[in-house]
Amino acid sequence: MSVNLSGKVALVTGASRGIGYFTALELAKAGAHVVACARTVGGLEDLDDAIRAVGGSATLVPFDLADMNAIDALGASIFERWGKLDILVANAGVLGVISPIGHIEAKVFEKVMTINVTATWRLIRSVDPLLTRSEAGRAVILSSAAAHRCRPFWGAYSASKAAVEALARTWAGETQSTALRVTSVDPGATRTAMRAQAVPGEDPETLPHPSEVAKAMMPLLAPDYTETGKLFIVRENKLVGYQMPG
Template identity: 65%
Template sequence: MAGALEGRVALVTGASRGIGYHLALRLASEGAHVIAVARTVGGLEELDDAIKAQGGAATLVPLDLLDMDGIDRLGGAIDERWGKLDILIANAGMLGVLSPIGHIQAKVYDKTMRLNVDSTWRVIRATDLLLRRSDAGRAVVMSSGAAHSAKAYWGLYAASKAACEAFVKSWANETRSLPLRVNSVNPGATRTAMRALAMPGEDPQTLPSPAEVAEKILPLTFAGLAETGRLFDVRQNRFLTYRDPE
């Protein structure tokens, strides 16, 4: 199918639901071959059906991203089949727990940081060289406003997303002379299961849908994007400017 991403290969983690699902669907609708990664096989199969219904193609990868060796094998498989990667959407993550820092259980802390930070780094490591081989590599790593607001009780999630942003900024600086463009995205409050868990009393109908948010993120994967090493804020629909250290 013809589109802005015809012939491109895109990897999307957390693709079985929410923003990841709808980004995968839209990437495919623009012609990209989508490598969809998630733990939930049923969700991946629903995504595959939706992609096929619009004439697209996907490769399904049922994988728990806590399996670091599995991430490495995925990178090797992409190398063997395509020899490159054009688009990375590092979307998978978890809320953890909203709690006073002193009350966070060690096992909850470890799992949250392992998924939100360690697996994100491992995905970056597994795809870095593949993205460098693309003539217009694009990497989008999901962040959150929590990384900057650091509200009470949000310390665990905030710290994990702040760490991801630091990785992204450094990665962007390492690749600044290349065609690769690396950015973070703050999707803002979105009608997702994670948001409902964090804000149980909130009316979800007052929030934008994952499909609406995905539509605003999609252009960051196109070849014409010039920005790199920035935080894209979906609510403001623009890149926010970081002040470089003196």
């Protein structure tokens, strides 16, 4: 399905590689101006070149999501330049370590929670007023099957993604009477650097490319998408609804 996002402003975190990179590119192809955030300047510059090659435009914002003041300033800057935000894709995250809970170092656990949970909350707080100013605000929060499976040794990451889903569902409930639609997406096993870190012996060629996940998510960012508070799983390049409790 073709999505027309001409005139829209889209913010993507973790945009220098993987799912974030290709989602930013798909948004640009659809006509949106992309505000691309990541720590890696080189990756953002590569993205900018790719976006320009397809006739799109982007604003690059290199910063670390651990910098909460920078997240606050980002929302203010978007307001000053555009007065609103139409799309948020909160993609950035870290794995931490695959380890028994009792063996995780405090600084590692705290980093996972800071980047995956606290920064996501801070980002929501920063851009919520901007998204509700849009006539069709759309937010996709990237989750993971780890939030539900809670497999041994994945404690920090699983807890962080469960918290992120709770934030997304709560936000969706609080904004359901507005034009903002909030969705959680579990991209499934994907050919990314994080997946390689988590499962080092896996053949990446057996996994879907992140560009396929990006294309599958695009309908959730369209102005005519109407549902809110749902979790979708990407399987075989398609969105499958997941029934969450109560």
